[in-house]
Amino acid sequence: MKIEVKGLTKKYGNKLALNNISFTLDGPKIYGLLGRNGAGKTTFMDILSGHNTESSGEILIDGENPFDNQRLTELICLIKEGQNFSKDLKVKNVLKIYPFFYPNWDQELAENLIKEFNLNPNSKVKMLSKGMESALGITVGLASKAPITIFDEPYIGLDAPSRKKFYEIMLEEYQEQPRMIIFSTHLIDEVSLLFEEVLILREGSLVLQEESEILRNNTIAVSGTIEEVEAFVSDKEVIEKKQLAGMMTAYVYGTVEEAKMYGLTVEGVPIQELMIYLTERKGA
Numbered sequence: 001m002k003i004e005v006k007g008l009t010k011k012y013g014n015k016l017a018l019n020n021i022s023f024t025l026d027g028p029k030i031y032g033l034l035g036r037n038g039a040g041k042t043t044f045m046d047i048l049s050g051h052n053t054e055s056s057g058e059i060l061i062d063g064e065n066p067f068d069n070q071r072l073t074e075l076i077c078l079i080k081e082g083q084n085f086s087k088d089l090k091v092k093n094v095l096k097i098y099p100f101f102y103p104n105w106d107q108e109l110a111e112n113l114i115k116e117f118n119l120n121p122n123s124k125v126k127m128l129s130k131g132m133e134s135a136l137g138i139t140v141g142l143a144s145k146a147p148i149t150i151f152d153e154p155y156i157g158l159d160a161p162s163r164k165k166f167y168e169i170m171l172e173e174y175q176e177q178p179r180m181i182i183f184s185t186h187l188i189d190e191v192s193l194l195f196e197e198v199l200i201l202r203e204g205s206l207v208l209q210e211e212s213e214i215l216r217n218n219t220i221a222v223s224g225t226i227e228e229v230e231a232f233v234s235d236k237e238v239i240e241k242k243q244l245a246g247m248m249t250a251y252v253y254g255t256v257e258e259a260k261m262y263g264l265t266v267e268g269v270p271i272q273e274l275m276i277y278l279t280e281r282k283g284a
């Protein structure tokens with residue numbers, strides 16, 4: 001499926017939550033949607049899922065607007081950080097109702113996940129802990145097999161082993177049957193390796209859209225004397241520079257081979273470090 005975002009703007013009163021963003025997501029991939037609190041991620045995902053409307057600009061999914069669009073509703077599954085389900089529903093009823101919304105629903109996967117996360121089918125949603133409710137959301141998101149599956153901070157309260165399980169199963173499912181998965185999270189260091197493409201929002205603007213492979217291969221940390229490093233980086237995009245006792249280390253877009261020609265010490269930059277840095281960098 002293809003998502004085209006054109007000049008998308010959302011205002012809440014005077015607050016500009018999305019400021020004229022444009023980009024395209026094309027085909028099955030795991031996308032990381034990153035940004036600090038209030039960057040506009042949830043607003044974007046709500047509009048994409050047809051749960052909210054834009055102030056101006058548009059989102060087109062395979063050429064159609066998602067708002068109030070029955071055909072697209074069954075192709076998009078949005079799992080939020082909580083309040084995905086009515087409190088009086090039992091877990092087993094969630095598994096009976098959701099197949100009606102999603103034509104590709106995988107009941108076997110849903111039942112396996114319920115067991116995997118130790119959810120009691122007879123428990124009502126209101127009796128579940130925060131982590132268990134998140135596990136139910138994750139179960140529905142994965143089992144929906146919706147061609148566009150969106151996870152907005154889906155794991156509040158979920159412990160580290162359960163999150164690990166979630167990532168593993170998500171990857172297995174994706175490899176078996178690729179689909180578009182859009183994943184918003186603040187736990188970048190945990191999930192960065194899953195992303196194939198990364199989008200970073202800052203204060204409502206899109207500041208980066210890049211394939212992880214390119215971020216991974218084209219970013220290096222070079223070290224040497226201040227003069228040597230400054231000479232090397234003079235024509236490059238510098239992410240960060242640090243100086244210590246006459247020596248300098250710089251994170252830049254460049255290749256290992258190039259840096260070696262300058263006689264510099266060169267290392268790759270861990271992708272999670274880079275993403276965390278890019279998310280936080282002012283004025284990027």
Ligand SMILES: Nc1ncnc2c1ncn2[C@@H]1O[C@H](COP(=O)(O)OP(=O)(O)OP(=O)(O)O)[C@@H](O)[C@H]1O
Pocket residue numbers: 012015016017035036037038039040041042043044
């Ligand atoms: N219903 C609303 N009414 C008024 N302002 C809103 C509303 N929803 C969001 N905002 C504002 O819009 C901006 C973007 O919010 P949004 O929830 O989209 O960000 P986010 O990136 O998802 O943040 P977080 O990571 O904290 O969930 C914020 O400044 C927020 O306060």
